[in-house]
Amino acid sequence: MIITADSYLLKEMLRIRLVEEALADKYSEQEMRCPMHLCIGQEAIAVGVAAALKITDRAYSNHRAHGHYLAKGGNLKAMIAELYGRATGCCGGRGGSMHMIDLDVGFMGATPIVGGTVPLAVGSAWASKLQKKNEVTVIFFGDGCFEEGVMHESLNFAALHSLPILFICENNDFSVYTRINERQPDRPIYRVAQAHGIKSAYGDGSDVEQVLKMTSNAVDDLRDGFGPWFLEFSVFRWREHCGPDFDHHLNYRRPDEIESGLAKCPIQSYLKILLGRGVLNSDDLTILENEIQAEISTIFQSVLRDEMPTIDDARTYLYA
Amino acid sequence: MQEPISMHNIKERQISYVDAIREALDQAMDLDPAVILIGEGVPDPKAIFSSTAGLQEKYGRERVFDMPLSENAITGVCIGAAISGMRPVMIHQRIDFSLLSIDQIINNAAKWHYMFNGKSKVPIVIRMIVGRGWGQGPQHSQSLQALYASIPGLKVVMPTTAHDAKGMMMTAIRDDNPVIFIEHRWLHHVKDVVPEQPYEIPLDKAKVIHAGENVTIAAFSYMNIESLIAARALLSIMGIGVELIDMRSIRPLDVDAVIESVQKTGRLIVADTAYKTGSIAGELIAQVVEFAFEFLRAPPLRVCSPDFPTPTAASMTAEYYPTPVMIVQAVLKIMGKGDDTEGYRQLIQSVKREGLHDVPSREFSGPF
Numbered sequence: 001m002i003i004t005a006d007s008y009l010l011k012e013m014l015r016i017r018l019v020e021e022a023l024a025d026k027y028s029e030q031e032m033r034c035p036m037h038l039c040i041g042q043e044a045i046a047v048g049v050a051a052a053l054k055i056t057d058r059a060y061s062n063h064r065a066h067g068h069y070l071a072k073g074g075n076l077k078a079m080i081a082e083l084y085g086r087a088t089g090c091c092g093g094r095g096g097s098m099h100m101i102d103l104d105v106g107f108m109g110a111t112p113i114v115g116g117t118v119p120l121a122v123g124s125a126w127a128s129k130l131q132k133k134n135e136v137t138v139i140f141f142g143d144g145c146f147e148e149g150v151m152h153e154s155l156n157f158a159a160l161h162s163l164p165i166l167f168i169c170e171n172n173d174f175s176v177y178t179r180i181n182e183r184q185p186d187r188p189i190y191r192v193a194q195a196h197g198i199k200s201a202y203g204d205g206s207d208v209e210q211v212l213k214m215t216s217n218a219v220d221d222l223r224d225g226f227g228p229w230f231l232e233f234s235v236f237r238w239r240e241h242c243g244p245d246f247d248h249h250l251n252y253r254r255p256d257e258i259e260s261g262l263a264k265c266p267i268q269s270y271l272k273i274l275l276g277r278g279v280l281n282s283d284d285l286t287i288l289e290n291e292i293q294a295e296i297s298t299i300f301q302s303v304l305r306d307e308m309p310t311i312d313d314a315r316t317y318l319y320a
Numbered sequence: 321m322q323e324p325i326s327m328h329n330i331k332e333r334q335i336s337y338v339d340a341i342r343e344a345l346d347q348a349m350d351l352d353p354a355v356i357l358i359g360e361g362v363p364d365p366k367a368i369f370s371s372t373a374g375l376q377e378k379y380g381r382e383r384v385f386d387m388p389l390s391e392n393a394i395t396g397v398c399i400g401a402a403i404s405g406m407r408p409v410m411i412h413q414r415i416d417f418s419l420l421s422i423d424q425i426i427n428n429a430a431k432w433h434y435m436f437n438g439k440s441k442v443p444i445v446i447r448m449i450v451g452r453g454w455g456q457g458p459q460h461s462q463s464l465q466a467l468y469a470s471i472p473g474l475k476v477v478m479p480t481t482a483h484d485a486k487g488m489m490m491t492a493i494r495d496d497n498p499v500i501f502i503e504h505r506w507l508h509h510v511k512d513v514v515p516e517q518p519y520e521i522p523l524d525k526a527k528v529i530h531a532g533e534n535v536t537i538a539a540f541s542y543m544n545i546e547s548l549i550a551a552r553a554l555l556s557i558m559g560i561g562v563e564l565i566d567m568r569s570i571r572p573l574d575v576d577a578v579i580e581s582v583q584k585t586g587r588l589i590v591a592d593t594a595y596k597t598g599s600i601a602g603e604l605i606a607q608v609v610e611f612a613f614e615f616l617r618a619p620p621l622r623v624c625s626p627d628f629p630t631p632t633a634a635s636m637t638a639e640y641y642p643t644p645v646m647i648v649q650a651v652l653k654i655m656g657k658g659d660d661t662e663g664y665r666q667l668i669q670s671v672k673r674e675g676l677h678d679v680p681s682r683e684f685s686g687p688f
Contacts, residue, residue: 058404092437101436108403109436113427119393120428123400130356130382130406150423153393160388317438318472320496 034096048211144175205233236261359411430473487521532561
């Protein structure tokens, strides 16, 4: 099969999905001893945004960062090793699932204090501007983060200094199990960003080509010095807030919401389009899946042989 | 750069603490284009008590910034800029304002290098000014050094002299870690011999500023001024030798310097600007008791502010802050000396402050 721009998007989404599903399958083995927030269902945003960026562009993220990290090019083995608490992990075992970093590909860091990385990303964009580098910084966050004061302080500063930063709001309607209407008045999030003086738009987060198109348009503006940009994408979180399982039995979402959410699978929808375009056939898909599964299974096996960090390792790097 | 062996022999130029800070910022910006300044009022006509005066004119609006009233985000913005190669110096006119940014300081600045296994670093200096007097009140006069010093990953310093303020600022800016740089407002006008050339002073070393054999006083920031008044009077009137140690750094705390002195004197008083409970004074005494108990001839004492917020009215603040009188009394207590002697009365008379108590100097007429 020939990898075209569109089949690349599919492959990247599929890879994230299969990694996340492998993690979900293995989580019950109790070897990954850290909280884990899977991004299944949200792959199109990570992949569509990252596809519009260069390797020298930078990204910051939050607690649900696996997709962002992988889409930006983050090292898969270092990620899996981190989840297994190995010395070879991207944080040497000190971070776990909620602390992803790969500086080689501009993935600057993900942390789990909601809103914590938003100003850091703005600072990264500020540094780019001060250093006269034509780099863009992206910050991924959720609808809950939009309620944090630091979010609005950051939007204000980014707009004030016309910084090359792209705010990506993944709106899955829920903060853990609390629906957005319990937390925010009925008005669009992106319009509030607009009120901060920031160019803003809203899109379908399950449509990877739409995400890529909107992001590319924004990134072009940022490179020309017309930042910042704010994009809000609707999306459906398939699994529980934290952990490997589905949680439909908790009834915080209606059965029809779950049904329509799952029906908007970004991968299945895009696969249908690509099959229709004749970009790939079902054999290609099988080959692609097998390739990814082989990569994943090799990494899982090798990571288990990696060394565990000790308490002596934990004493290092307190100061630079 | 090494600290000159004897500053007083090279050139007797004396400048104030606040001018020393300004000179350090100026020279650090001149030496390294990555150094930037930001804070509420940095380029305004008052220029943070003149400590940033003229710097925007000299280095431009691309390096010297005013900021929105967004302490938390701007701290994060500075951290993000530091991760990407800048060396920001952020300034709070009152340390109390920094509490709005405590998430960024504690969760990000202090931990970023550690939690990402040394891959990134956060070279940032956050200046915080402790207010006092002229009705600064409950939210403009706290001494929060112990709070920041309790966090691994932060460095916390509190220089007392203009000489140390400049040298430690130069070091703090070149340091690759987040440094909380705490200035007491009442030190800003105090002059000292300050070399014109750039120099550095370590961020982890205390310094003996008055030698003595009988009692060790370990003092923080402005309490060194009060302790020095007490030490001089004790020596001249009662012949009691106080070894006064200017601690300079809060984290790391130079406990070794204090133990070395206590091995000689056997008595320890710690004078701190903060509330007594949970103070760094308590931590210092705990460590001396833990590691050098056998040298102590009397229970250590703390001279601190009382455990309630600073009131505003002058009639209440008159006896709020620890004074040289309280330090003298603590020294006599730890020496087991009575307070019914002629010497005692003379001593108290000589250290008692006359006139207004709520201003740092006679020239001062408010509002800060």
